[in-house]
Amino acid sequence: MQRITPVDIQHKSFKKALQGYDRTEVDRFLDELIESLEDEAQEKAALEAEMADLRERISHFKAMEESLQHTLILAQRTADEVKATAHKEADLIKAQAKMEAEKEISALVERTEEAKREYQRTVETTEKARSELRSLLMTHLALLERSAAPIPSSSNGVLDQHTLVQ
Numbered sequence: 512m513q514r515i516t517p518v519d520i521q522h523k524s525f526k527k528a529l530q531g532y533d534r535t536e537v538d539r540f541l542d543e544l545i546e547s548l549e550d551e552a553q554e555k556a557a558l559e560a561e562m563a564d565l566r567e568r569i570s571h572f573k574a575m576e577e578s579l580q581h582t583l584i585l586a587q588r589t590a591d592e593v594k595a596t597a598h599k600e601a602d603l604i605k606a607q608a609k610m611e612a613e614k615e616i617s618a619l620v621e622r623t624e625e626a627k628r629e630y631q632r633t634v635e636t637t638e639k640a641r642s643e644l645r646s647l648l649m650t651h652l653a654l655l656e657r658s659a660a661p662i663p664s665s666s667n668g669v670l671d672q673h674t675l676v677q
Contacts, residue, residue: 517548 520541525531 515548517545517552520545520548 523541525537
C-alpha cells in the first residue's frame with residue numbers, strides 16, 4: 512500500500528453526488544488531516560535528525576573509547592618498557608659498582624701486601640743496621656779494651672799513628 516502524503520490529500524478531488532457529504536465540512540476535515548500529517552512529518556523529520564545526531568555522537572564516543580583503549584594499552588606498554596629499562600639500568604649500575612668495589616678491594620689488598628713487603632724490608636734493613644752497628648760497636652769496644660793499657664805519650668803530646676795501631 513502506498514503512503515498518503517499531505518500533498519496527496521490537498522490535491523484529492525471527489526466526485527459530486529446528490530446525497531453526498533457537506534463539502535465545507537469535508538474540506539475542513541481534510542485541512543485538519545493535512546495539518547496533522549504535516550505536524551507528524553515535521554516531528555518525524557526532527558526525530559530522524561535527532562536520531563542521526565545521536566548515532567553520530569555514539570560513533571564519536573565509540574571512536575573516543577577505542578582511542579582511549581589504544582592510549583591506555585600504549586601507556587601500559589610504555590610503563591612496562593620504562594620499568595624494564597630501569598631494572599636493566601639498575602642491574603648495570605649494580606654490576607658496575609660491584610666491579611669498581613672489587614677493583615678498589617684488589618688495589619687495597621695489593622697496597623696492603625706492598626706495605627707488608629716494605630715493612631719486612633724495613634725490619635730486615637733495621638736488623639742489618641743493628642747487626643752492623645753491633646759489630647762496629649763490638650769492634651770499637653774491643654779496640655777500647657785493647658787500648659786500656661796506658662798509652663805512651665810522645666814528647667810533643669801528640670800520639671803518632673804507629674803508637675795507636677799497636
